[in-house]
Amino acid sequence: MDALLWLSFGGPDRPEDVRPFLENVTRGRGVPPERLDEVEQHYLGFGGVSPINALNRAAISAVEAELAERGIDLPVYFGNRNWHPMVEDTLAQMAGDGVRSALVFPTSAYGGYSACRQYDEDIARARAAVGDGAPELTKLRHFFDHPLFVSAFADAVRVAAEGLGEYRLVFTAHSVPVSADAASGPPDSGGHRYSRQVAEAARLVAAELGVREYDVVWQSRSGPPQVPWLEPDILDHLDALHGKGVPAVVLCPVGFVSDHLEVVWDLDTEAAEKAAELGMGFGRAVAPSGDPRFAQLVVELVREHLSDAPVRKLSDFPVAGCTVNGAPCAVGCCEPAARAGRRRLD
Incomplete structure (x- = not known):
């Protein structure tokens, strides 16, 4: 090479x-x-x-x-x-x-x-x-399952959670149409499918942190409303967590390798503003690039x-x-x- x-x-x-x-x-x-x-x-x-x-x-x-x-x-x-x-x-x-x-x-x-x-x-x-x-x-x-990728995210969550006390760990990734996710791997593809890989990466990061309960949600939907996309959306999920009395959240953008505009806008802007509106503590783990x-x-x-x-x-x-x-x-x-x-x- x-x-x-x-x-x-x-x-x-x-x-x-x-x-x-x-x-x-x-x-x-x-x-x-x-x-x-x-x-x-x-x-x-x-x-x-x-x-x-x-x-x-x-x-x-x-x-x-x-x-x-x-x-x-x-x-x-x-x-x-x-x-x-x-x-x-x-x-x-x-x-x-x-x-x-x-x-x-x-x-x-x-x-x-x-x-x-x-x-x-x-x-x-x-x-x-x-x-x-x-x-x-x-x-x-x-x-997505490389130990260095997982450990970098785990440490980023630890930093983001400092000073928050009790919090809910929420992993985010870019949403796609449900049909697109189904097309991201044939029926017998095991771990090829996008949503399964995201879920596995989240599981691995949570395991390294010793966190047993967490959520995987989606962000950045941009398609027509009549087309089903992967859900729940991060903003809707913050509302749901608030309704359950969750005092704080740490968002981990496990679906991304860098803090590009969609991460900064969807999480640092919209999600942070939503959390503030709900009176929830907020932390966001940095992407690993x-x-x-x-x-x-x-x-x-x-x-x-x-x-x-x-x-x-x-x-x-x-x-x-x-x-x-x-x-x-x-x-x-x-x-x-x-x-x-x-x-x-x-």
């Missing part, structure tokens, strides 16, 4: 980028303009800049340092699905630099269409755009391919997500967007 490609979602860097970025994300998916207007205001409320690109670059720097410390000579390139640097341009640069084969780290721990198979499509599209001479690309596996263990995790995944390092995982779910040149890893798994529905805007 000649390089590592860090493949992510992308986000605007300037206010004038916001609308074109959102149009890229939702092209061909029937998202109503008023929904784009709403999300555009979220971005503009933060200066028109998504945190995701800066978070990715910081994580890449940490991975580069970890690779160097382990004596692994592997340059890291950065490409996005929806905004600059676009993955097609990055792959062309890689080809021009003489890269012939590379590993790909997608910034999602899970299966599902947008979290997994769409990255396969990104890889295939970028290779087609570059044409002859495009590097061979091997996408790294899912890592800035934790040193995250860079160590990425390098461990790389070493599984470079030096046959052991696969470290805490669940009995099957290892999945590793693909070559964008070939889907399982027949009937993670159906395309036309059938599975749209997932996220950041």
Whole structure:
């Protein structure tokens, strides 16, 4: 292997980028303009800049340092699905630099269409755009059950809970249409299905914390009301917990690897305001991309391919997500967007 490609979602860097970025994300998916207007205001409320690109670059720097410390000579390139640097341009640069084969780290721990198979499509599209001479690309596996991912979240919960006293632990992940979740793994797929992987990651983090009772809820729904999505929604769930007399909550965004705009808006803004309105104590665990263990995790995944390092995982779910040149890893798994529905805007 000649390089590592860090493949992510992308986000605007300037206010004038916001609308074109959102149009890229939702092209061909029937998202109503008023929904784009709403999300555009979220971005503009933060200066028109998504945190995701800066978070990715910081994580890449940490991975580069970890690779160097382990004596692994592997340059890291950065490409996005929806905004600059676009993955097609990055792959062309890689080809021009003489890269012939590379590993790909997608910034999602899970299966599902947008979290997994769409990255396969990104890889295939970028290779087609570059044409002859495009590097061979091997996408790294899912890592929702990796011990470093789990321990980073567990410690983040401990920090978020300081000073709260009694609290309820609530895990959150991006909601998807129920039909999309069903399409994220064939009936006999065991741990391939997105919602099952999220539930397992939550179970593992809670177990490390010694917490026996917790909740898994969903955030960031953006589809039409007549289409069923995974529930309960985090805001509705806070109302329900308040009705049961729960004095405080700690939210753990276990479905995300970084504190990008959807985490900051849905949890630090809307959920925090809801908790304050209800008189509930509130804490939010940070996502792990800035934790040193995250860079160590990425390098461990790389070493599984470079030096046959052991696969470290805490669940009995099957290892999945590793693909070559964008070939889907399982027949009937993670159906395309036309059938599975749209997932996220950041």
